[in-house]
Amino acid sequence: MSISRDDVLRWMELFAAAVAEHRAELVALDTAIGDGDHGTNMDRGMRKALERLGASEQADAGAALKTVAMALISSVGGAAGPLYGTLFLQMGSALAGNPEIELADYAQAWRKGLEGVQARGKAQPGDKTMVDALIPGVEALERASDLSDGLRAAAQAAETGMKATIPLVARKGRASYLGERSRDHQDPGATSTYYLFEAAAAALAG
Amino acid sequence: MSISRDDVLRWMELFAAAVAEHRAELVALDTAIGDGDHGTNMDRGMRKALERLGASEQADAGAALKTVAMALISSVGGAAGPLYGTLFLQMGSALAGNPEIELADYAQAWRKGLEGVQARGKAQPGDKTMVDALIPGVEALERASDLSDGLRAAAQAAETGMKATIPLVARKGRASYLGERSRDHQDPGATSTYYLFEAAAAALAG
């Protein structure tokens, strides 16, 4: 079993749908410890991404992910724009020209994406950011031996990571200004990252 | 029975006390159809008036009323400052040098005051202003044959005039901007004028 370009397109459609559906939730989470725009930002970006994906033929999965990356970078802004942009850009580069993406390739692409996000944002695990959902998700994929099971495990691990941000005090991003007052709130970026894994599981788990 | 300088001083003290007591009420009435300052204005003015009355010997009742007039003119502002200022100035002029003020003198002084207010503000009866309490009060005094009874009757007539402003549509002052929306509210200036007659009855009715 492998991942095709069309699988990736379906994944992005599902992610865009999830972000649109949860837009208000993401805004509410970001209102509590940030500036209340994460849902709007991601929704605007993913709508732009689908538009771009539809506007021209995507050579392969890697090219499609790069298109998404560029759409996000030029339309999201804020912290999420460069971070998600970098994630997809690194994944896209890792997968470029690969027509038959196997589990190992895919897991490695996520690893590259994670590294890109950390290089850009300097967040460590436990800083209460999207990284806290990203790391367990990627690690679950890396441990997996089956694509389908691996993606389900990754989504579950990301969800656990997302929930684990609740008791944390933020050390990166806007929420860090709040110090102790950032505790007891779920990180919006970790939440959207969980939706990204969920969408991957739904689209690619066959 | 006649009115002395000290009677007038007591009258002004009682009026100042009434205005202070009803400050919030006058503000609320003025908030509904004006700009919400009538209570504050009159209270500031009457405190200044008492201060000035206390600061130097008042030759007679007329002089005391002129002192009140000047204090109001220089401290109240708004519509009420010039109107009440003119009222007391005209009364003071009419009574100047008169040590034994009889009912007829007093009623005539009120008439002069009323004329001054109408000359300054151009309000006619029914325009929903202080004039609507002033006219019936003055007329009751003019009809009276006894000072004490006359003052009680005047206060009662002013009260009736004040209440009669409720159904009126304002044609002068700030409330007139509201047109039909000024209906069903009692005029603040007519209300403070009623308190002025009440204070007179309490202070001078012997």
Place this chain on the structure above:
Amino acid sequence: MKKLINTPDGVVQDELHGFQAAHGDRVRVSFDPAMIVRIDAPVKGKVGIISGGGSGHEPMHGGFVGPGMLDAACPGEVFTSPTPDQMAEATKAVDGGAGVIHVVKNYTGDVMNFDMAAELGKGEGIEVETILTNDDVAVEDSLYTAGRRGVGVTVLVEKICGGAAEDRRSLQQVAELGRRVNANGRSMGMALTPCITPASGNPSFELADDEVEIGIGIHGEPGRFREKVGPASQVAERLMTPILEDLPFSSGDRVLAFVNGMGGTPLIELYVVYAEVAKIAQQHGLRIERNLIGSYITSLEMQGCSITLLKLDEEMTRYWDAPVNTPGLRWKA
């Protein structure tokens, strides 16, 4: 009520202390009677211009004292017109021998207090001319009202007359020009929220979460009517239509468009409104030659806006463009 004040009764005094601390190099602030006077007043041979009114409309009028605009301003208590002795003192303070203009907004209290002051001024041999502003089309100008309120056009009168006085035009010329500005200017305002005077502590009116008040003045009074909140395009239409019909403005007219914030409305929203005003003006063939966007004549922290259109002539435009150097309005100086 939450405000950045010390005590409700001390607001105006405290504000004047702040004004003095900030602008003591260019104005003289006096406290009894309260007035803000150009530091170099009286300017010999120049017509003096004073205005005054209740506080709570900042920057008007105190913020407009300086070269090219007012020579003095008399602040009353919040929403309460100042007293005659303030205006009489200010008149004396700015009389440079060429006479003094009183810019008076048409409110019963302002008119009566300025009248008394002018009587005093004349008594002392100072020639005084009054310019009465009454540009608010929300109020019917009839026997059944105190006449139209003076609102946005007041700012324009003060600027344009200030320019003319600086140019050493005569008392009659400046007064005539100011009256022409008033006669060619129309305004209307609306509120999204009421305001709260420090002394009352209560909202000036109650509005539901989806209602706006149309046809308000600048003292927190309720307006002519209320309606459900609509888009900015509808708000602009509501205000522009009566303005355009009233003068009337007609195709080809050159105008100054002034979108004013009521004190609590952020600039971003005023620009959104301005975009609509510009559209409507274009539809009517008006040429907006000058504009002013910002909170210049306010109603404490009220949210909302007013629109003023002034039909320009060459002289008005020239003196609008002339240098002005005040805390509230400044250019070319």
Place this chain on the structure above:
Amino acid sequence: MKKLINTPDGVVQDELHGFQAAHGDRVRVSFDPAMIVRIDAPVKGKVGIISGGGSGHEPMHGGFVGPGMLDAACPGEVFTSPTPDQMAEATKAVDGGAGVIHVVKNYTGDVMNFDMAAELGKGEGIEVETILTNDDVAVEDSLYTAGRRGVGVTVLVEKICGGAAEDRRSLQQVAELGRRVNANGRSMGMALTPCITPASGNPSFELADDEVEIGIGIHGEPGRFREKVGPASQVAERLMTPILEDLPFSSGDRVLAFVNGMGGTPLIELYVVYAEVAKIAQQHGLRIERNLIGSYITSLEMQGCSITLLKLDEEMTRYWDAPVNTPGLRWKA
């Protein structure tokens, strides 16, 4: 939510249309990517200065585009930093051959997006220097935060660097000066009310009728703590004390004092606060040599204020005083 807007998603576009209609004679507004550029850009031989940030802080930054201040501004969505392509385009548009300064407020999003833009700019052979502002003493500058936020000092950096660039100082000189301004400036803010972003429609936090939020930024985030509302003197004390201790400021220092409104606070209250700031400054022996009072870096319709103190040196003072001609800040021009 009641606002003078058409649709929540269209606010920034609509505002830019208004800005273009109002100031099209002095700026060029482009919509894709969104930017406001000085009409005569690029100015040959002059260091170009751009800034950018989320919308909702007006007049910053778009209102500061013009001679003596910014060459271009890139507006993001409300409270959302703009995207790299905006800054890259603006960088190209203002490069007059002497290099380009990016004035960046220290927020994770702004920093990352500007970083990506600078990488692009460099790729095209344009020399770019970044000035990062981080003056908000409400935030601990430690490993446990994203560092201090850039707030009020940003306005001062843009004005002073703008003056220096107009004077044809080199890229390095302007950058060094801007960094010195930032290093010598400290700010802190407070809110009486939250704000509501058009997209969310909900208050950014809930405050009781007698509570204030101390240590807020400019994005409606909750602050460091809340307390019962006190008089303006107490508010000034709360903000001034951490500012004074942080640099630290000491007796004899010459300072610029900037009392800034958050968008919904009327000018009268800012002057009340300024009076208290002046008192406290005097008690500490500081000499306020320049001041700025008004709403220049805002948070939509939030009520509240921030205070910025800048320790002045001769060069800063000179370029602060230099002519500036923008919609939001204008003098001597």
